[in-house]
């Protein structure tokens with residue numbers, strides 16, 4: 001159930017498949033409601049650990065495999081504007097801070113999103129996730145307070161509940177379960193094991209639905225508890 005009406009959504013994550021797990025259901029609901037979505041995916045996940053057994057890809061071909069997977073996932077969700085930003089996987093944290101912020105600012109200036117979705121700084125686990133979250137928050141922070149788009153963060157660090165409390169937004173996504181499944185399936189080089197487990201569970205008649213396919217939770221970014229004083 002979507003809680004806000006949006007005009008344009010901007011999603012920013014560093015890796016192909018970041019969108020599949022935490023937000024693809026919510027994005028599918030927005031897409032189905034006709035809201036335009038731009039997904040800026042910063043890298044092609046070319047350092048992904050899984051090359052398959054037997055190998056389905058080499059280090060050289062993995063970016064191409066993951067690019068195809070990303071396109072398929074975006075199609076499954078209904079994302080019509082997919083941007084591959086061309087940064088290098090596992091090195092996002094070493095990108096120049098100001099360059100990162102400028103990249104996000106340019107997207108905001110072009111698209112005028114009413115909602116931006118990214119990771120929540122300090123609760124995003126992976127260094128690339130953290131670097132992405134920092135850049136997005138910094139870019140939005142530079143916008144005059146009254147004109148800022150809504151900013152939702154995906155948080156999944158172990159101490160999330162301790163630090164941020166319960167998420168303030170929870171979307172029931174059961175009506176778009178098939179789309180989420182298709183998005184996750186599209187990234188089969190990385191998510192194959194989850195899909196297999198889910199299908200096995202269903203085949204065995206386990207009717208309890210797993211969390212992946214029931215709801216998605218977000219935290220509205222807390223400007224009153226900003227993760228850094230200034231940048």
Ligand SMILES: [Zn+2]
Pocket residue numbers: 014015017018126129
């Ligand atoms: Zn990731």
